[in-house]
Amino acid sequence: MQGTGLSFFHSRGGPQTDDQGAYDGKAAIQTSGFRTGGPDGGLFLFWSRRMDFQNNAGPETASEEALFMPSDDVREHLVVVGNGMAGCRAVEELLARDRDRYRVTIFGAEPHVNYNRIMLSPVLAGEKSFDDIIINSRDWYSDNNIELIAGDPVTAIDRAGKTVTSQSGRTVGYDKLLIATGSDPFIIPVPGKDLPGVISFRDMKDVDAMLEAAGKGGDAVVIGGGLLGLEAAHGLTLRGMKVTVIHLMDTLMERQLDEAAGWLLKSALEGRGQTILTGANTESIYGDGKVEGVRLKDGRDIPASLVVMAVGIRPSTALAREAGLEVDRGIRVDDHMVTSDPDILAVGECVEHDGNVYGLVAPLWEMCRSLADGLTDRHSGYKGSVTSTKLKVAGLDVFSAGDFSGGEGCEDIVLRDASRGIYKRVVVRNDRIVGAVLYGDTVDGGWYFDLLKREEDVSGIRDLLIFGQAYAALGASGGGALDPKAAVAALSDDAEICGCNGVAKGQVVACIEKGACSLDAVRATCKASASCGSCTGLVENLLSVVLGDEVQSGPKTLCKCTSFTHDDVRREIVAQNMRSIPEVMQLLHWSTPDGCSSCRPALNYYLLCALPGEYRDDQQSRFVNERMHANIQKDGTYSVVPRMWGGLTSPRELRAIADVVEKYNAPMVKVTGGQRLDIFGIRKEDLPAVWADLNAAGMVSGHAYGKSLRTVKTCVGSEWCRFGTQDSTGLGVRIERMTWGSWMPHKFKIAASGCPRNCAEATIKDFGVVCVDSGYELHVGGNGGIHVRATDLLCKVATEQEALDHCAAFIQLYREEARYLERTAPWIERVGVDYVKSRIVEDEAGREALRSRFLYSQSFSQDDPWAQRAAGADSELHQPLEPPMPFGAIAAE
Known part of the structure; x- marks a missing residue:
């Protein structure tokens, strides 16, 4: 073969993986290639089955063997720069259309598989682990014959040679290149920005740094009162740090919320122990060898052992710009996400389409679908997106859509209930919704957004519009309010159901019609309801609408009043920031208006656990023993068990117990298995006085009656x-x-x-x-x-x-x-x-x-409940019942 100037070689090797299951890119599973030219080499190429097409990789990666066999994989090679949400979603869309058309290699800057960046905040807050937010496990890459090169970012693109080179020096050839580099955090250029302890909030590395700092305690300053900044502040607060948020503008999240909603949000966060400084401008960050604080332009110094910069993001365009691609605010692309180079595409936060840059999931997913269509010879293209924002900020629900700045010809319809933390504002122009802001109650956000996108005439439902879809239907039809199933059925197919994963109603319906007959199946197939869970009710209602009685039953529900399980209810209480039992029953569409003896105690506990210091315990939703703070006995009297710390007691306590027994004629005192004394036979009306006598001796409730x-x-x-x-x-x-x-x-x-x-x-x-x-x-x-x-x-x-x-x-x-x-x-x-x-x-x-x-x-x-009752709280519970009057006496009167 040397006489012809062409030689073939073939080699085999095993994949090397790290503990995250990511390929390290230093060994190929199977490589084949050829060399052309004279003895000096000329051109050396090799490629790998399931792996990458490489140029000048050299003998370190593959050794030559004179097998003279070409590769059996001659598909076009798609190289993806970016292992984030947009890059992997584009590959998923491509595989769904034609899984055998391209050979795929993905480069990632982080040493991880693809994860849900939106869910970093719950990881910081301790609500989720990294494993919980993984989108594509290592099995997904191997099952789809995708090579993942993790922890080795691409640093250069050679458009003429159609190769990319990574930080480690690895060079890979491509037929098509997809740039999905996302965005970079903006670091404000102030003195001290490079001090140790100053970080951004963008990836798992940042979360790990914050967790390490939080473990040491101390003060933290978050610069930026947008979504990421407030999420960082919330997580660090839960981790035990004292947090101050510094925001340049006068109201928080000014791009997503109007002034009134921003004020409510600020008040709620301050109520949770955070210090919020709005209209505050950072002058410098100071410290000797490490960060020690932040100095504002008005002269105030804010101490800090950790500073988190979360003032915004910018499209990551450096790689594209250095390659000579057209770049403005982002990498410029056409309707199929093709850049100024026909063999290079771009998608996600790094791109600019028709003058717009997007940072929300829904438009990015639309881009991915259009990109996959273009790569598989389909003709539908991306035409831009009308966006809405449905977010959960530190457990508080917010929603905005369209233009809510007002202006000539605009009218505001507003509902505000500050005591319940609810604010709704719908902006109408020419009988069409042009904008909406919701705070606290965002259930109808999808419906408002659907009306906005379809430019629906709302004049017929204007009087009830602010109260939501169900009440508006009542006014429009003259009949009853829409039930939840009818409400979701009335949404258009492109109405967004899952904001975290950008899933529309039509996609959920298609998923169900293809065989996803349960909530878990829908989550696994199209990922609706798979992240924060706030759309679970909508997905379940869609399952019922599409399948009727064929919906596969899941785990046992909390009770007969609801189709939700215990786990679902707990998740929804947190996801929707529910704050009372009636609100839970309303938002989760309880079938009975007041619940039952099974669900009310459970809801009372779940709210008490989720909202310490905020939720007011509902005594009427407790079992009788907990309501009375004593154990009722079969004769209607009660037993009282004072707390004895670790089983220890004292002469004073023993005398107090003896005095109570004699004073109230208790017929029995018994040592319990828990090393305490139980006083039996106390009448209901005597309980406050008994507790007062025991309190006087320094004794508190032993909670022998409680789920405690x-x-x-x-x-x-x-x-x-x-x-x-x-x-x-x-x-x-x-x-x-x-x-x-x-x-x-x-x-x-x-x-x-x-x-x-x-x-x-x-x-x-x-x-x-x-x-x-x-x-x-x-x-x-x-x-x-x-x-x-x-x-x-x-x-x-x-x-x-x-x-x-x-x-x-x-x-x-x-x-x-x-x-x-x-x-x-x-x-x-x-x-x-x-x-x-x-x-x-x-x-x-x-x-x-x-x-x-x-x-x-x-x-x-x-807080000892006995002391509260002894002081007169809930005294009506301890009043003796008057004996009923004989029927004859009633008749005589």
Whole structure:
């Protein structure tokens, strides 16, 4: 073959992957190629089946073998620069149209698979892990024969040679090149911007840096009061930092909200402990070797050990500009996302189409569909997007669409209920909606946006327009209000259902018609409802509209009043920032107006857990024992159990109990299994006086009646016992003082044993500590009731403080994720002890976030209910009932 100047070679190798499953690009699975020219080489090329087409890769990647066989993969090679949401979505759209047409290589700057950047905020807040926000797992790449080169960004494009070169020096040839580089954070050019501790908020690296800083505590300053800035502030607040937000403009999120909505948002965030400075201009960032604070132009100094810059983003165009492509605000593209070079395309936040740059998911997904159409010889092109913004800012819902700036010919229709945190403003011109702003209640955002896009005449429903779709239908038809299914059925096919993933109604319907017969199937197929979950109700209603009775049943619902499960309801309460039981029932379309004895206690608990310090406990939604703060007995009297910290008592407490027994003629006093004294036979009307007498001796409620922390049982430990290894009694007292008063999904018991002999029975408690010579064994998930279950070993720690921290984190995880009336034993059996370990033991930052949230909640919970009742609260509950008058006496009157 050398005489002809052409030689073939073939080589094999194995893929090298990192712990994220990403190919490192240093070894090919199978390569084939040829060399042309004389002995000096001339041109050396090789390509890889399933992998990349490379130019001048050299012997480090593949060794020559004289097999003289050409590659059997002669498809066009598509190289994608950018492993983010837009780049991978474009590949998904391409695969859906013609999966065999292109051989695909994807370069990513980050050392990860593709993840949902929108969900970085929940990761920072400790609500999700990185695994939870992965969009395309490593299996997706391998299953679709896609080579991923992660952590090696492309640094140069050679348009003449049709190659790209990466940071590591790797050079890859292409037939078609897709640039999906996204956007870069804007760093304001002030002195000190390069100090250690000054970061942006754009990717997982930034989140990791914030988590590390939050673990040390201290002050944080967030520069920028837009969405990213407020999300960063929210997450850092939940992580325990004291946060100040500095915003240049007079109102927050001025691009998405009008002044009134911005004011409500500011007030709500300040109520959560953040300091919000609007109209504030940053002059410099100062510090000696690391950031120490921010100085404003008015002279104020704001201390900070962490500064997060979140003042905006700019299209990432440097690579395209250096390659000589046409660039203005973004990379200029036509309707099929083709740049000024016909073999180079671009998509996402980095592009400019018809003078517009987009940063929202929905238009980016439309671009991806148009790009895939163009690459597969279809003719539909992108014509631009009318956009709406539906966001959740620190758990608060906001929505805006169109032009809400007002102006000549515009009329405002406004509903404002500041006490409930609700604001709605619809801007109408010539009987058409031209803009809308919603705060607090965004349920009808999709409907307003649909009317806006279709330029629908709203004159016939104007009087009821501000109250939403259901009420507007009532006025238009003269009949009843639209039920939720009819309301979603009335939306147009291009109405947005899922804002996180840019999924329209028509796409969800098509997904269902192709066989997705359950909520989970829809989430897996078209990703609607797969992120924040706020659109779950809409998707479920679409399932019912399309399938009727053929909808596949999912997990057991919370009760007969709703089709939602416990997990769905908890997610929706957080996602939609619901703040009362009636609001939950209204927004989730309860079938009974007042609920039932099953759902009302559950909703009361879920709201109490989600909104510590904000939600007012609904006593009427509690079981009788919790409502009365005592255990009702079969004769109608009550038993009272005062708290005894760690099973310890004193002469004063014992005398007080003896005095109560004699004063109120209690027929029995009994030592409980939790090392306390139970006083039986107390009449309802005597309960406040009994509590007042016990309070006078320094005793508080033992919550023996509640779905709450009951007791912390201890043995005497090293202080007295010859076998004791640690001070188990002292530890038990400290645990109980930390955890008392906490409401839980079910009753919760703790024990601390001083040695492995386990006299306090720690291994059948919800949380148990077994002291050993070298520290403390922590056990979880035990149960000593009807179905006895021994605990699982969570971990072993060296110090008492670590035991306290793990205890607080475990309780908060249980409080946030278990279903109401689910003990820790069945909960752990359901989720798996490995999951609990991953959240509590392996994720140090996540553990600290859980601990912080628990202690924050406890700051509102440790208020003795007995003292409140003794002072006269809810006194009507303790009034004796008058005996009924005989019927004859009534007749005589």
